[in-house]
Amino acid sequence: MTEEKIRVLVAKPGLDGHDRGAKVVARVLRDAGMEVIYTGLRQTPEMIAEAALQEDVDVVGLSILSGAHMELFPVILETLKEKGVKAIVIAGGIIPEEDIPALKQMGVKAVFGPGAPTQEIAEYIKHAAAEGKG
Amino acid sequence: MPSKSKQEWRDTTLAGVLKRFPERQERFEISSGTEIEPLYTYEDMERLDYTEALGYPGEYPFTRGVQPTMYRGRLWTMRQYAGFADAEESNRRYRFLLEQGQTGLSIAFDLPTQIGYDSDHPRAEGEVGKVGVAIDTLRDMEILFQEIPLDKVSTSMTINSTAPILLAMYIALAKKQGADAAKLDGTIQNDLLKEYVARGTYIFPPRPSMRLITDIFKYCSQDIPRWNTISISGYHIREAGATAAQELAFTLANGIAYVQAAIDVGLDIDAFAGRLSFFFISQNNLFEEVAKFRAGRRLWAKIMRERFGAKDARSWMLRFHTQTAGSSLTAQQPDNNVIRTTIQALASLLGGTQSLHTCSRDEAYATPGEEAVTLSLRTQQVLAYESGIADSVDPLGGSYFVEALTNTVEQEAMAYIEKIDSLGGALAAIEQGFIQREIQESSYRYQKDVESKKRAVVGVNMFVSPFPKIEGLLRLDPEVEKRQKERLAQVKRDRDSEQVSVALKRLEETARGVDNTMPAFIECVEAYATIGEMCDVLRGVFGEQKEFLIF
Known part of the structure; x- marks a missing residue:
């Protein structure tokens, strides 16, 4: 029996160049056996949604440190919906705790802040993807 | 000069104690992974x-x-x-x-x-x-x-x-x-x-x-x-x-x-x-x-x-x-x-x-x-x-440890500079992805070390305890973006648009040629040309760089 690999898009919306976290997480997920696509910097909502569609991903991980998440995430979620992408959306970066409830309301399933162990992110994705597919 | 060499001390006094009380880590190292010795002495300064x-x-x-x-x-x-x-x-x-x-x-x-x-x-x-x-x-x-x-x-x-x-x-x-x-x-x-x-x-x-x-x-x-x-x-x-x-x-x-x-x-x-x-x-x-x-x-x-x-x-x-x-x-x-x-x-x-x-x-x-x-x-x-640290110059100079580490860091950095020279210099090394890969390897190793607790981060992977939330985080008033756009529109209304286009034209010509671009930039800003307008001119002349993406 061959298990299908979980497909993850790691994306950097906004204009900030802090990609250390995104790259480390992307590599950890790849080491955990997932198929990871990393977009690179400065991705517009349109670019992210298009990549998620083309790559047929199960999960979209958004990393942002510029503070523009409250403006950009709704547009990304909306664009994903418009394109019919059903992937689970999670996020990381510099995101104040008080923003998290609103982000969850929007449809972001989980937010991993500074210091979150990467293994925790990998485990979360495995469970969430299994449920999503189940 | 002491009667004993460092090696002799290691073999006698130190070895005796280590048998009964081993060190708390197998290895002590600096960020590059180079091992730190238990002790530095005048011997490390001899050369x-x-x-x-x-x-x-x-x-x-x-x-x-x-x-x-x-x-x-x-x-x-x-x-x-x-x-x-x-x-x-x-x-x-x-x-x-x-x-x-x-x-x-x-x-x-x-x-x-x-x-x-x-x-x-x-x-x-x-x-x-x-x-x-x-x-x-x-x-x-x-x-x-x-x-x-x-x-x-x-x-x-x-x-x-x-x-x-x-x-x-x-x-x-x-x-x-x-x-x-x-x-x-x-x-x-x-x-x-x-x-x-x-x-x-x-x-x-x-x-x-x-x-x-x-x-x-x-x-x-x-x-x-x-x-x-x-x-x-x-x-x-x-x-x-x-x-x-x-x-x-x-x-x-x-x-x-x-x-x-x-x-x-x-x-x-x-x-x-x-x-x-x-x-x-x-x-x-x-x-x-x-x-x-x-x-x-x-x-x-x-x-x-x-x-x-x-x-x-x-x-x-x-x-x-x-x-x-x-x-x-x-x-x-x-x-x-x-x-x-x-x-x-x-x-x-x-x-x-x-x-x-x-x-x-x-x-x-x-x-x-x-x-x-x-x-x-x-x-x-x-x-x-x-x-009192500001009262004498280079107060750690002459410390056996600091001088030895200074040499180590210098040698390690020099080895990288030679490697980069051999690749054709910094720009070539970036184009080939060498520098990005080196940084990513180190960053990945660091993260692994933190998660395996080889590297301690107090409050994160050891001595974890609940903590009070930070109050009063700075938040941007959403009006700021609106206000800034309004000011920009106002400046555009007030400026002499003829003067702006002349200045932008001169910037374009200078960018295409070989003359120093600074006077052309000064002329543009004095005409209240915007950063976006100037950069659009330069994007047209120079093109835009895609990310040197290494992953």
Whole structure:
């Protein structure tokens, strides 16, 4: 029996160049056996949604440190919906705790802040993807 | 001289104790993974020639400091990086910091300003005023420096791709204020090579970027001689995950590339080299960081004198700004960040920095609030006025451990510089992905070490406990973006559009030709052309750089 690999898009919306976290997480997920696509910097909502569609991903991980998440995430979620992408959306970066409830309301399933162990992110994705597919 | 050698001590006294009480770790190491010995003694200094390796402060090779008096003469510049919202808001913060005893300004710009988009550009949506102040035209700079005389303050601007534009605005503003250009004192970051590998705010391809940089070197050497034309930065390279030796090596390799580029366009090395400045991080490992700063001065002095044949002593000096490590700060138990910052600040001062920014405890959450920033400034003031560390030059010089580490970091950095030379220099090494891969490997190893608890982070992977939430995080008023767009529209209505198009046309022609671009930028900003308009012209001439994506 061959298990299908979980497909993850790691994306950097906004204009900030802090990609250390995104790259480390992307590599950890790849080491955990997932198929990871990393977009690179400065991705517009349109670019992210298009990549998620083309790559047929199960999960979209958004990393942002510029503070523009409250403006950009709704547009990304909306664009994903418009394109019919059903992937689970999670996020990381510099995101104040008080923003998290609103982000969850929007449809972001989980937010991993500074210091979150990467293994925790990998485990979360495995469970969430299994449920999503189940 | 002791009767026993270090080896004999290891074999007898130390071995005896280790049998009963083993060390708490199998191995002790610095960030590059090099092992630290249990003890350093005079034996480790035996091959060290004092004059050649250390010398005196203010003399080649400047290992002990660039000035003979160091902090006994004048304390370092306390320079908190700040900028938020719009020009009015940031002006208030600068004047507050100056009132609190800060001695230099350091301007943070928002990302649209850094990447050459006006505040009303669709790509600027949600980013206006977020990580720094939004600047679209000279009008914003006029407000930013209201009641701050430019000939009385030294100003550092963290700006790279759009550095010539912001510098042009500063010059134009000085003229308006009636300040003498020869007296302007400050720094622009203007370091594009590290943007491609670590910081990410590049616009143009490397070659035209290098040309804009050398245009600035040339212009400043003639017109604003006290201006630091570049701040060659290791900070972001280290924050992206590099080790201390990598930070130093990649920074100096970039420095070599800038010097070579300037020589290649016909500049005399001693006409510009004295205005090159550097920017490093200070991380948690106190002694390794001190060693890095000392090794950096020695290496740069040798590179400038021996490799490039610079003759002026000022060309040999590595002068640098330091910022404590934002990435070392934790969201968990944020009060611990104050202690981390204190240790890092101490390391930079024992390492002889010329200026310092201390990070704030709330930075893992948001841009620092006023109370947190004040505490960071007070940290520097306690170090300056109470600790006694500023009272003698290079107080750790001669420490067996610090001298040995200085040699180690220097050798490790030199090995990287030789490797980069063999690849064809810094730019070629970036194009081939060598530098990015090295940084990513180190960053990945660091993360693994933290998660396996090989590397301790107090409050995160050990001594974990609940902590109170930080109150009063700085939040941007959503009105700011609207207000900024309105001001931009107003400026566009008020300006002479004919004058703007003439100036932009001249910029385009200059960019296509070989003449220095700085006068054309100044003409544009004086006509109140926007940053976006100028960058669009240059995008048309130079093209845009895609990410050198290595993953």
